[in-house]
Amino acid sequence: MVxxxxxxxxxxxxxxxxxxxxxxxxxxxxASKRFYLVACSDCGVAIGSGVAxxxx
Numbered sequence: 626m627v628x629x630x631x632x633x634x635x636x637x638x639x640x641x642x643x644x645x646x647x648x649x650x651x652x653x654x655x656a657s658k659r660f661y662l663v664a665c666s667d668c669g670v671a672i673g674s675g676v677a678x679x680x681x
Contacts, residue, residue: 631670641666 627636636642645662659677664670 629665629668629670629672632665632668634665634667636665636672642672643669 628634629636643664643666645664647660661675662671663673665672
């Protein structure tokens, strides 16, 4: 069983975490990257994150 490191809530279902999608624009390549954050639905602490490839 997985637990939130901050509030110790059990994370056993998809509804127990929140998937947040964010955009960031970089001026160097004239492309934007898409960032993903997974947060605890109970306390909001960030549990993990990732970056998708740049898009033009």
